[in-house]
Amino acid sequence: MLRRYIVMFYNELRAAVREWTGEAEYERYVRYCAQRGQAPLDRGRFFAGRLEERYRTRARCC
Amino acid sequence: MRALRYGVWAFVALAGAGALATVSLARGEQISVVWLLTAAVATYAVAYRFYSKFLAARVLMLDDLRQTPAERINDGRDFVPTNRWVVFGHHFAAIAGPGPLIGPTLCAQFGYLPGTLWIILGAVLGGAVQDLLILAGSLRRDGKSLGEMAREEIGVLGGFAALGGVLLIMIILMAVLGLVIVNALKGSPWGTFTVGATIPIALAMGWYMRFIRPGKVMEATIWGLALVLLAVVAGRWVSESGSWAPLFTFAPTVLALMIIVYGFAASVLPVWLLLAPRDYLSAFIKIGTIVALALGIVVYMPPVQLPALTRFTDGSGPIFAGKIFPFAFITIACGAISGFHALVASGTTPKLLGKESDARMIGYGAMLMESFVAVMAIIAAAVLQPGVYFAVNSPAGIVGTSPEQATQTISGWGFPVTPAEMETLAADVGERSLFARTGGAPSLAVGMAHIFANTLGGKAVMAIWYHFAIMFEALFILTTMDAGTRVGRFMLQDFLGHLWEPLGRTSWYPSVILTSAGMVGAWGYFLYQGVMDPLGGINSLWPLFGISNQLLAAIALSVATTLIVKSGRARYAWVTLGPLCWLLSITLSAGYQKLFSPEVRIGFLAHAGELQGHIAAGEVPAAKIPETHALIFNDRLDAAVTALFMGLVLVIVVDAVREWYRVLSARQVPQQRLTVTA
DSSP states (O other), rough: OOOOOOOHHHHHHHHHHHHHHTTTHHHHHHHHHHHOOOOOOOHHHHHHHHHHHHHHHHHOOO | OOOHHHHHHHHHHHHHHHHHHHHHOSSSSBOOOOOHHHHHHHHHHIIIIIHHHHIIISSOOOOOTTTHHHHHOSSSSSSSSSOOHHHHHHHHHHOSSSSSHHHHHHGGGGGGHHHHHHHHHHIIIIHHHHHHHHHHHHTTTOOOTHHHHHHHOOHHHHHHHHHHHHHHHHHHHHHHHHHHHHHHHTTTHHHHHHHHHHHHHHHHHHHHIIIIIOOOHHHHHHHHHHHHHHHHHHHHHHHTTTTTTTGGGGOOOHHHHHHHHHHHHHHHHOOOTTTHHHHHHHHHHHHOOOOOHHHHOOOOOOOOOOOOOGGGTTOOOOOSSSSSHHHHHHOOOOOOOOOOOHHHTTTGGTTSSSSSEEEIIIIIIIIHHHHHHHHHHHHHHTTTHHHHHHHHHHHHHHHHHHHHHHHHHHHTTTTOHHHHHHHHHHHTTOOOOTOOOOHHHHHHHHHHHHHHHHHHTTTGHHHHHHHHHHHHHHHHHHHHHHHHHHHHHHHHHHHHHHHHHHGGGGOOOHHHHHHHHHHHHHHHHHHHHHHHOTTSSSHHHHHHHHHHHHHHHHHHHHHHHHHHHTTTOOOGGGGHHHHHHHHHHHHHHHHHHHHHOOOOTTTHHHHHHHHHHHHHOOOOOOGHHHHHHHHHHHHHHHHHHHHHHHHHHHHHHHHHHHHHHHHHHOOOOOOEEEOOOO
16 A cells, blocks of 8 residues: 555656656657657757757746 | 634734744844744745735636636647646746845845845735736736736836846846855865866766757756765865865956856857756755755754844945845845746746646745745854854955954954854865855855754764855856846847847857857956955945846836736735835835945945045055046946836836826726636
8 A cells, every 4th residue: 555655656756857857848749749740859859949949038036 | 624724724823923023022032943934934824825815816816717828729848738836846946046045144134133024024915926916917918928018018118118127137137146156166166166067067967868868857967966966075175185276266356257258158058058957957956955954944943143133224234235224125135026036927837837726826835935945044144153144244345354353343343253263164164264255155055054064964064065055056046147148148139130130040150149248248247347346246236136126026016016907906906006115115215325325335426436536636546546447437337227227117117107097097898808818
């Protein structure tokens, strides 16, 4: 029982951290492209492009 | 059940009121930090439970049946409905910069009380209200930015004034943050090595995430963090090495030039190579350290050494000049209310919310969390011996250049400290000297190291904790500077693109280099000016930054009030009008004093006049005349920037009042698009 909760907690935490760091974005992007029949970029180019876009507007507070 | 609930909330409210009363009324005796923590946590709990609920339900009428931009647009990239805890993490990481740590540390010169009260009450009644309202406003306008909302809701003039204000604030912000780093690293081979080592570590992480294991952020961050911690430990070896230590020991001017070159490189290099990996490192270390500091304070429970109020409430403070009103309230911006948050709340965050009601937790809740960080910073300053606190933070131009002079002056103020005590403390933290280490970062690091060492490891590891704290502060200051320079560069390119189209192309390298140089040159000038300032620079730059940040908050609150008025709920406009009036009174009076005060330590023009008088009277040696002319020019430039800020805000406020009058006098039917975007 405890083991199940620990595994569940770990999985949820891992998913949240992947989401937070942007790691999970690529899978979502691939699904999005598949729905529209487009060829996705490879992971490296997608990652670099996303970061360029993100830091174009991302303000960091003082 | 209901009675039990009422009972619990009554208890929390009474505990908060009791703690606030204890914190406020204690005089001449040491109190425990428990009172400060209880006052903060209980006030936040009551404010979140009742006031934010009122704002969400009555003022904003947040409704989960209404689609958010993320639900409606859901493009799989920018607009994505995201778990609210993940958005909370993003939002908090973006709003929590060095401001809530540095501002309270500097403001502690007035004693622990003014800063603590302002941080707690300012956040629940002002800062969190601003963040929530701007977030909700942007949420209902497809994630529009503060500038766009100002232009659409107030007018074109207001919109341009807001954009100009943002650019100017970013320039001053980055200069003052650069100055904090210079003061933390000058003459410190350990600190310089550790902070310097984060650059190749970030570059290696960037390369790894781009080419070796594309997109594997967690993997790179884990080994990156391990290397950064190793660099903290290795710094001791460098500082003790006769051949290595001189290679990492720099004068302030050299450090300033290095930061300027670094800022330029960070702006022109690809984001994935330096900026993003540093941001990942910074975000994890930031959150980890803040949690550790909270635990450390709770476990150690140190007594507060600083008095509730010091003699410097009269305006004669050594760290910065000016009376408690208005200067305490502009010294602490982030932590109580910060206009910069409005940029974050109208940036990425509204594009990720899956439900309208999440805006309450993220807008209001994250600001309370930041306020709590500021309370911890004031605790870290307040647990130091006051004499030590003033010896670290007072510039040599005020207290004297030798340890004997400095300790004599500070002891004369009623805060006893001896050269031997300072020498022992410097040796404990692995520094050569802690005198005149202005800027707030070193004294915060000493306070944090004191708390950490008393919780874990004892005095033997105090030096490691001190340099960990310096690395922690420098890391996310540099991240703020990287990101700020880049965003500033894009704003500049956007503007110049209207004059000549190729300059607006963000992929055209001549334009990238030109605008990066322009942005870095602007903040680099103010940074260099601060380094050369005989009073340490913080005296003039931090108030300028505080005024500008609070004026941006005034712009945000004007926009928020306009949204409330236009939505037909003008009867609730007091929620933003109250903080707006308070902010205008503190910023305009502080701005007026910085311009026209006859006291030379406060008024820019008075200081310039005094220097001019010295030259005219022949009291300045010939060799010093060019330097004195430069100081006069800088004073006048600071005065012009202050006047410009004040002018921009008055334009926006007057424009907003005109708009409120137009809406209310016409008794127009509320424009429903203000609450609903179909």
